[in-house]
Amino acid sequence: MRASERAYQRLREEILDGELAPGAPLGEVEQAARLGVSRTPVREAFARLEADGLATAASARVLVVAELSPESIAALYELREALEERAARLAAERRDPAPFLAVRRRIVAATEQLDGGADGLTEYYAAIAELDEAVDRAAGNPLLTAALRGARLHSARVRRLARHHPARLRRAADEHLLIVDAIIDGDASLAAHATHVHLHLSLRHALASIGGRSVA
Amino acid sequence: MRASERAYQRLREEILDGELAPGAPLGEVEQAARLGVSRTPVREAFARLEADGLATAASARVLVVAELSPESIAALYELREALEERAARLAAERRDPAPFLAVRRRIVAATEQLDGGADGLTEYYAAIAELDEAVDRAAGNPLLTAALRGARLHSARVRRLARHHPARLRRAADEHLLIVDAIIDGDASLAAHATHVHLHLSLRHALASIGGRSVA
DNA sequence: ACCCGGATTCATGTATACATTCACGCGCAA
């Protein structure tokens, strides 16, 4: 694999996992040394991270890991609402239930294994990721999918911050199933509204979970 | 100014203006020679263009100017609908009429000069750009603004393709004024619906104007 | 004549050397 690709994925993972904390400075030489590549691929990785919004220019010449304040989390969910609602609506209008029937089974199965520790959690998130992908495919709008990709990246950061109780995950699964069923039924309006409700509750849980502390 | 910045802006302008036609290959050495810089800043410019969606990887190692088919235009307007409607709604809810009163005057003045040739057209688009900026400010959501920036970039390409008759521009101005008035009145619902209508009509005009030919 | 395989070539991918600019700190003067 290309060195720039490895550098990008590694840095992205570290930012999403919180190993690189919000506000942490990103120096080319430092990261190049740490990752074992030259500055050139690191520069490219930095550029992609900045385009993703995971890194921001603190001043003219210093790049830092993007902040993650309650305000920015609220803004993120506002954006996701606009995008996911539209995507869900388009998916429902498509009327191609087959992939969603498959996703539905996977979500149900994953929910039953939620007490199985870390593996259960991983499978749960994988199932949700498959739902996202199915929605993107059905929506059939590459630009929308690209915009959603960025928003979901940020959501992964939030997810790690907000420790998810099994109770919340179980309820979230129900919300997801309602969305899936609406899409299967071709009920675009319900798909959109159910998506809205899900995001609203997710945001409320996330903000409550981090308790207002700015994770800078 | 940095060479990479100049290269990016120049290439972006040329893509938006159509001088670099959709499908045109972007070679590092070629553009570096043409722009009078080394490959390094050109690489950075290419990366930004790809992040903007103005360039896409045709194969593993060749980058081309992004296509602009009727399908992608429709997809673009679908994305803009989702984003602009939300932004207009947020702006209306903010209830800070002052900047919109100013923009309103500017749009009205620009509309009256629409027969004044190229200058009138430039002023018209500048007024619309000011409206976009005012909406972004009022929405107060940096992520939403960033997503809109990308979508509006693509719209600039479409605009150049669809030769705009004065009649359409005058009508578009009316649509914009309705949006502005809704925001001034704090009528979020009307602002969103008026935005929807405007984008719908703009898309219809654009598609009719380019007559279904795929501008690849 | 057609197809397959390998060498060649050229664009990209990476590393590194050089240029530039900004920031920090030290020293001098008021």
Place this chain on the structure above:
DNA sequence: TTGCGCGTGAATGTATACATGAATCCGGGT
């Protein structure tokens, strides 16, 4: 003591040399 100014340094910005690998073209075989 404090403020200004210059020098030094360390970072980024740029250029270029080198490595890699994919696409093409040619030659041999079927």
